[in-house]
Amino acid sequence: MAKKKLRVGILFGGKSGEHEISLRSARSILKAIDRKKYDVVELGITKEGRWLQSSAAQALLGGESQPSEDLSGETGLTIAAAAAEPAAGTGLDVVFPVLHGTFGEDGTIQGLFELADIAYVGSGVLGSSAGMDKDAMKRMFFAAGLPMTPHVTLLRSEWRADAKKSTRLIEKTLQYPVFVKPANLGSSVGISKVKSRADLAVAMDLAASFDRKIVIEQGVGGPGVKPRELEVAVLGNDTPEASVVGEIVPAKEFYDYEAKYELNGADESVSIIPAKLTKAEEKKIRAMAIAAFRACDCAGLARVDFLMAPASKGKPAEIVLNEINTLPGFTSISMYPKLWGASGVNYSKLIDRLIELALERHREKQQTHFSR
Numbered sequence: 571m572a573k574k575k576l577r578v579g580i581l582f583g584g585k586s587g588e589h590e591i592s593l594r595s596a597r598s599i600l601k602a603i604d605r606k607k608y609d610v611v612e613l614g615i616t617k618e619g620r621w622l623q624s625s626a627a628q629a630l631l632g633g634e635s636q637p638s639e640d641l642s643g644e645t646g647l648t649i650a651a652a653a654a655e656p657a658a659g660t661g662l663d664v665v666f667p668v669l670h671g672t673f674g675e676d677g678t679i680q681g682l683f684e685l686a687d688i689a690y691v692g693s694g695v696l697g698s699s700a701g702m703d704k705d706a707m708k709r710m711f712f713a714a715g716l717p718m719t720p721h722v723t724l725l726r727s728e729w730r731a732d733a734k735k736s737t738r739l740i741e742k743t744l745q746y747p748v749f750v751k752p753a754n755l756g757s758s759v760g761i762s763k764v765k766s767r768a769d770l771a772v773a774m775d776l777a778a779s780f781d782r783k784i785v786i787e788q789g790v791g792g793p794g795v796k797p798r799e800l801e802v803a804v805l806g807n808d809t810p811e812a813s814v815v816g817e818i819v820p821a822k823e824f825y826d827y828e829a830k831y832e833l834n835g836a837d838e839s840v841s842i843i844p845a846k847l848t849k850a851e852e853k854k855i856r857a858m859a860i861a862a863f864r865a866c867d868c869a870g871l872a873r874v875d876f877l878m879a880p881a882s883k884g885k886p887a888e889i890v891l892n893e894i895n896t897l898p899g900f901t902s903i904s905m906y907p908k909l910w911g912a913s914g915v916n917y918s919k920l921i922d923r924l925i926e927l928a929l930e931r932h933r934e935k936q937q938t939h940f941s942r
């Protein structure tokens with residue numbers, strides 16, 4: 571008898587600002603996933619948070635804003651419950667949440683899968699939320715002894731109550747330029763580079779409109795320096811492995827939303843794989859990527875991003891950890907798959923591996939007792 575095919579749910583869209591990026595990643599996966607091995611079930615989430623199945627999900631993927639089939643009664647909970655029912659025709663063996671940002675990458679949907687006892691690709695609740703929150707992430711990295719650029723975290727209530735005091739606090743610890751970021755977001759939304767006090771308030775107000783927590787970081791390399799941006803793809807559960815190191819050369823002063831997704835042709839940001847580094851630098855960066863993955867208790871996959879200030883005036887080059895992304899862009903030409911491609915794992919193999927890791931992690935968890 572032929573082995574039963576695994577039923578894999580591909581979940582895409584979502585309420586986050588990265589809805590469109592998610593659709594791009596999902597289209598790539600659906601094109602490449604091995605249909606001989608898997609029965610693929612498409613699951614879409616609209617920008618309003620409605621869950622869609624079958625033809626309505628495909629319509630969302632195809633870019634139709636108003637899916638023809640009305641499934642407004644469906645919520646994430648009912649679909650997750652159906653997915654968790656192996657006896658029913660609706661059962662899923664594993665879900666791949668191809669979601670970026672809020673409600674997809676931040677532990678919330680992972681919590682839903684945990685409750686429904688469904689295997690899923692990627693980090694669990696803690697790894698996802700720690701990787702999403704730049705303030706919590708830095709605390710984890712700090713505890714693991716990983717190098718970072720100096721930073722200050724402020725609540726927007728603190729900023730709004732006393733901007734002068736907040737400014738003093740920032741300037742006591744950091745030197746301009748600084749980067750002002752909402753703690754929980756992605757794709758550079760709400761992030762500003764601030765070169766002097768005159769521009770600080772606008773940047774703080776912008777970040778405060780996106781999150782209750784604001785992270786202010788010292789610009790790596792100092793005034794007038796564009797640091798190198800290095801990225802490593804990590805794959806695995808308890809024994810994660812690191813890819814070769816890649817480099818992004820942003821098309822703008824920093825890697826903002828436009829430089830990431832909107833500039834095309836000659837103006838495009840460029841990636842270089844592998845990055846030109848010394849053997850020692852490469853070794854150090856790959857080890858740091860794995861340490862960062864472990865520090866946040868990640869699983870499955872993550873892309874770890876670094877900033878490198880070039881050597882100057884006798885000072886050696888400085889490499890710091892910037893952030894970890896637990897559900898990085900996943901089109902066939904995104905950095906994460908390209909880094910694995912250059913490390914000997916092609917795109918469809920990578921999808922296979924992530925599904926295996928999801929099942930492995932789910933099995934491992936069965937060994938846990940939840941009461942005595």
Ligand SMILES: Nc1ncnc2c1ncn2[C@@H]1O[C@H](COP(=O)(O)OP(=O)(O)O)[C@@H](O)[C@H]1O
Nearest residue numbers: 719749756757758759787788789790824825893
């Ligand atoms: N401390 C910093 N020094 C220099 N450049 C930075 C710093 N922080 C962020 N950047 C620039 O801003 C971009 C986006 O910041 P990042 O923290 O990666 O946010 P996101 O999670 O939205 O990708 C980086 O890729 C880099 O170009």
Ligand SMILES: [Mg+2]
Nearest residue numbers: 757758875893
């Ligand atoms: Mg980033």
